[in-house]
Amino acid sequence: MESEDQVMGDSDVAITNGHSEGLRLDNDDTASESAFHEESEPSVIEDTIALLRVRRGLLPTGCCYDDRMKLHMNADFSPNTHHPEDPRRIHEIFKAFKKMGLVYTGPESELPRIMKDCPTKYMWRIPARPATREEICLAHSPEHLAWVESLDTISTAELRELTRRFDQGRESLYVGSMSYPAALLSVGGAIDTCKCVVTEQVKNAFAVIRPPGHHAEFDQPMGFCFFNNVPVAIRVCQQDYPEQCRKVLVLDWDVHHGNGTQNIFYQDPNVLYISIHVYQNGMFYPGKPPNPMTPDGGIEHCGTGPGLGKNINIGWHDQGMGDGEYMAAFQKIVMPIAKEFNPDLVVISAGFDAAEGDELGGCFVTPACYAHMTHMLMSLADGKVAVCLEGGYNLQAISSSAVAVARTLMGEPPPKLALPKINKEAARTLAKVQAYHAPYWECMRSGIVDVPDVQSLNANRLHDVIRNAQRQVMQSKHGMIPLYIQRELISKSFENQVLVTPNLHNAQKIIVIIHDPPQLLAQLDVIDTTVDAHNSWVVDGVMEYIDWAVSENFGVMDINVPAYVTHEEDIDSYIPEFNEKEIQEQIQSLVCYLWDNFLQLYETDEIILLGVGNAYLGVKVLLINRDCREKIAGIVNFVTGNLRPVKSDTDNELSSWYKENSRVYVAGDHACWSDPDLTRKVHRRRFGTVVRSKMFGLNHMMREHAEEAHEWIKRRVTNAEGDTTEEEKS
Template sequence: MDASIDDQMDLDVARPLLSRPDSAPPSESTTHPPAPPYVEPTPPKPRASSVPLHPSDATVGFVYSAEMATHFSLSPDGHPEAPDRILRIWNAIVGKHYHSRAKSIPIRPVLKEEALLVHSEDLWDKIESIQHMSSQAIADTEHYYEQLSLYISKSTTRAARLSCGGVIEACLAVARGELKKTFAIVRPPGHHAEPEEHMGFCFFNNVAVAARVVQQRTPIKKILILDWDVHHGNGTQRAFNDDPSVLYISLHRYERGEFYPCGPFGSLLSSGEGPGLGYSVNIPWPEKGMGDADYIHAFQKIVMPIAMEFAPELVIISAGFDAAVGDDLGECLVTPNGYAHMTYMLGGLAGGRLVVALEGGYNLNSITLSALAVTEIILGGAPGEMQSMVASEAAAETVWLVAREQSKYWKSVSPKACEPQEEAAALTFSVPEILKLHRQYYLYSKHDMMQVPLIGAELEQRFSAQVMCTPDIFQRDTLVFLIHEFGNLRAELASSINCDVQLERSYLIDSSKELINWVKTEGYSLLDVNLFPKPSDEPYPRPKGITELRKDIVTYLWDNYVQLCSATTIVLVGHGPGCQHLMDLIDLRATSVMKSVKAVVQVVGQLQLRPPKNAFDLREWYKDNSFVALSSNHALWSPDTRAKDLKKHGNLQKIDEEGSVKLILKAFPAIKTFVKSQVSAANLTRSAMSNMHIED
């Protein structure tokens, strides 16, 4: 075909793009120009992207052309990415008369300026040059293309451009409001094609280019791309890895990065970068054989919560059907009904604006049945009834790990709700509870410390065995009230890939151990509280958050033990996160605290520090009676911090150590000196006042 005539046909279809003043081709210095502000386009020519060849009230459209079948492998053994993939799907749709209930969207090749919204000019030139290669040149480059998991023929350029242009037109028809849903039955697929390279049966990244064109030519800017192809869409994620306007979610077989396209880019930790951090969501299956229950579980716990929080204006499915039952490359077990349910859920987003773009899928029977099931949904049907299903252990574990990672970026994702329910749950003990029990036993056997009883079902359930005191709590003149959280668990991994713990080389670091020994040596009494609450599944009439529970337990201990003991000198010590609740106590019980507390010690490390509430007498008291150990790289030491802002935080001590465990050890000599000085001063004051009373 004459290239100039072909390109002129392309211009007629995409004329509105070229006529816009802000649609000049991107410069060679970038392949990702930012989407310009939306400008109302000039009225289009009579030829629209969806041609009413069928009933005018249809809301669904199809993109298809048998011309894409001209791209085929010359190998006598054939190739999995074969023309019959789309021929079989289209014949099945026609056989069901589904095409008569929809509009036919004309297909056309992608334009260069459209492709360059995602791809480099070098890649465009490489794909364009294929159509001009001789048969000998094609044979000579066979090994080169095999290394990229590609094959070529003289018709490859035309088919690749049609495939990409077809997805563009399917997306524009929905984005412009001409149709509600469309299905682009195209090949070659696109989601492996990266901005700089074609690979993995893919030449242009059809979906990525279409998304960029939609952002430039319509008011729609926020787009969700859901990729359920069994392979990770490395090219699509790469195209939007730093872009928060496109949310990319992929469910794929990963197997520690050993499944195609291989490497860590498809891992659950690969979440985007820069402004796009959190906008790439990978659900990497660790093994083959994943089925409907696994995919639906991932949709319910990860995909849909994030998608609804993102609130897309358009949803595009990269619909590879190679995770379907019977596909030898994917070796997974998703049924047509499973694909139908996933499509149905996604169809509820973005006001129903949905585009399905064919990607992989290499078992002709499986891809046909799966595509028909999806077609029935976009035509308005309901998915079939699902049998009772439970996600596999591997899927449940994967979804939980993904939830832990994505909860950093999305409020709607709850790792707690995704925790795997193992069959042996009734026989297990959590590691924190084992270590708490160990600490309780150690304090009892080593220091004769006793468990403090708590009043109230909620405090007893959440903090029992976590509050200990020395038996002389009501007899000593000086009481140390130690407020801390859980110790540091150091675990050495036998395998970093499987996170297998090497138990004999793992241990608990309890930074309070030396402090307790010193308290006992000095003859002080001790009240020790661990503020790491036990998990609870009990629904209380008025459920409380962890922060409120911690305030409750600290003030309860102050009111019912510290204030009732005979000690005249109180020392408050907070470590790590416990410092926050030490300050809560000072604010909530300011009057009684200022009367009896003679020393306040905080070992903060790098955590955020806050001063006492804004009351002059409390602030002045705090300055005179505080010792605050901060890491040398704490934000408060910034040159931008004003002197008066430092003063309000009390007596700050810069410690050249980052970790909170080593920091308390390094600061301990100074802490002991400070506490003994404060206690001695309090004793002298009390003695002087006693003598004055005798003389009177």
């Protein structure tokens, strides 16, 4: 069983020796310096030791590895039993460490001298040793320990039978005759790695261990895991070093939720567990627990009892996440909370199955991103970071990711990182995590409103207040009044949202303005980030168009489309929701209702549609769902968001008609201008006559193009002299 990568002996002794030799040498060097000139000899030594303790950067990075952990393998050697949790995983990582020069590979005799000259040049080896029964039982039941131990004694046939029984569904486990000793070494390696970090024999460390641990529950094995390495190691450190290691942060970036680690610490106020994983509404492994009372990886599970707030699940809605989402999770959630928690030790449950190239994970985290995440965590706990390997099944991806993490631990600056835009659904997930944890963490509170509390004070939503004010202004200026809308058909959010001039029903020409609510700008108070009314503005570019339309004798229908359709039951603390489908359905039923009950009944065939912002969706759904072209004289849209195609399966002419009868102003910073292919696409008929604005933002665009748009609209309708568009064109 002896092999080149196996280190025997007691870890504490091995490392303490190396360390004190290093100290002695440094002492010799500094003793001659003038600063210590008049000091007596013993005092100089003490000072130097103190100096090295203070300068933690001179301590080496530790690395735990042992070939014997490769011996855990499948007892079922029949074909098609290949398992992703393959013994080569740790071998490949350690090989990559050697290849990149992170681990010493030269003659043993040279090593002491090299380590004296430059203690941080290579990772210092931390030997793995089997964990003791007492250690295991700090995080597992004795029955569970006995079960794993029994694998040591049963026959190969029985092992195969066990594997066949377990290697599917939630349990997902394979067993072999060497599984028990390998699992003991894996836990023991994690324990000594954490201990070396806590006791400052190394500045930080990487444990290249298997089998992994984070799925193993208190009383059962699961998901390739027998013993939960990280919780056992943490409990041992807390027990042995209660002063130096009281509070521990576990950051689990394995693509799967670490159900075992979560549940072992679920009530523990001194262990903050943060997991970033794919959740897929509970469908992604490990999925829903058999007992519905057991918490899963959902973001609503925040811990219980004294551990409330100490369990944070950042569960992505889907696979496909990458550097943008992971860095955002770190910047918005992980680091603020971790700093507030202020741990004594950070343990990374480092699965590399969210890495680019891992097929099980289906995510795209690059080695550079792993380096940055490591680097950020190194700013905590005096840099005491212990990395413990969990999953990760693409040998190339786990090796390059592990190398990036190890280099960062050793002091290399993390590589440059170009951040892609964050997935919108992922951004909402982060906002929800913030809302769930606002009650427990000061840093999560900013921007979160306790809605039930506010509503108990008879508060109004600002969009209602603003719409009310607009209604009064338009009433006093132009005599505009709310249009009666039959409530059963349309959401309450649209009440008061449709205002019309009194001449609408017999106007010769009509402008229908479908627009987003006005823009709100607020300068937050610098001290407590509150919003003050005197430092906030409402910017409403639509009002100017209404004034102009009234002055030109248009009948005006003003439709304000709320950004979010609120429901009576919306009383949760602020949790941002956006349901494109629901908004689309509501807008469609509203504009069709207005068309059927009002606009199509009027005599005029000179209706202008003006779409502003996201609400221009209303223009699209009206054109597609109602045969209204005869009565529409022209369309002007101002667009900063999605460009919406107007086309119909049953009406081939619709897109051409739209192109001929529209002006679609698109913001100068719109994504469609950044890519020649997209720009070409935008000029297709279905998007209308697209005009690139040089302005950014709806209000600036509306101001910039007001005169031009007014002139264009006037040319589309019969003017005072009786000229028509058709005549002008001919």
